[in-house]
Amino acid sequence: EPEVTQTPSHQVTQMGQEVILRCVPISNHLYFYWYRQILGQKVEFLVSFYNNEISEKSEIFDDQFSVERPDGSNFTLKIRSTKLEDSAMYFCASSVKWQGTDNEQFFGPGTRLTVL
Amino acid sequence: QKEVEQDPGPLSVPEGAIVSLNCTYSNSAFQYFMWYRQYSRKGPELLMYTYSSGNKEDGRFTAQVDKSSKYISLFIRDSQPSDSATYLCAMRNTNAGKSTFGDGTTLTVKP
Numbered sequence: 001e002p003e004v005t006q007t008p009s010h011q012v013t014q015m016g017q018e019v020i021l022r023c024v025p026i027s028n029h030l031y032f033y034w035y036r037q038i039l040g041q042k043v044e045f046l047v048s049f050y051n052n053e054i055s056e057k058s059e060i061f062d063d064q065f066s067v068e069r070p071d072g073s074n075f076t077l078k079i080r081s082t083k084l085e086d087s088a089m090y091f092c093a094s095s096v097k098w099q100g101t102d103n104e105q106f107f108g109p110g111t112r113l114t115v116l
Numbered sequence: 117q118k119e120v121e122q123d124p125g126p127l128s129v130p131e132g133a134i135v136s137l138n139c140t141y142s143n144s145a146f147q148y149f150m151w152y153r154q155y156s157r158k159g160p161e162l163l164m165y166t167y168s169s170g171n172k173e174d175g176r177f178t179a180q181v182d183k184s185s186k187y188i189s190l191f192i193r194d195s196q197p198s199d200s201a202t203y204l205c206a207m208r209n210t211n212a213g214k215s216t217f218g219d220g221t222t223l224t225v226k227p
Contacts, residue, residue: 110158
């Protein structure tokens with residue numbers, strides 16, 4: 001069964017450093033998302049992406065964050081200058097569509113980001 | 117008031133019990149309702165997906181949506197120890213891809 005994959009599974013970085021989290025969405029999916037989950041808290045939406053553009057973003061997704069689809073398979077989240085409060089699990093998700101049928105979002109296993 | 121409120125738990129039941137997990141919400145624009153299962157430090161796994169009001173059954177799982185009361189439920193019949201996980205409700209409106217999640221309910225099914 002096709003699934004969303006994410007790398008790395010765990011990333012440790014120093015405060016102020018840039019990190020790039022990588023995702024490979026399900027191959028026939030067109031809509032891509034990033035969510036995060038701080039330890040012990042709920043899953044929070046960061047951004048949605050379609051046709052090489054951001055469709056929607058939350059207030060968390062400030063200028064320190066960016067997303068990119070650098071090729072036909074990868075979808076990345078970049079944090080330019082990490083802060084301690086960026087420590088969280090980051091989940092990538094994808095869906096075939098955005099509305100109507102086939103808009104279920106399937107999540108990857110996550111990348112645990114630890115900022116020291 | 118939170119947009120999505122989920123019964124906090126934790127919930128502990130014996131094997132074979134019927135489990136009821138519940139969420140309420142305040143945004144009447146929500147049209148898509150999902151239940152995800154999440155094991156510790158893993159990604160959410162989609163269990164049930166419902167559009168608008170009504171019931172949906174899949175094996176031992178039944179999802180109910182009551183839009184008039186802004187209330188959704190997930191029932192698990194004949195619960196198994198392998199059902200032990202955190203269950204997340206999530207919702208979306210028709211105009212956005214953003215899913216809004218509840219805080220999660222941790223379920224333990226004891227053999």
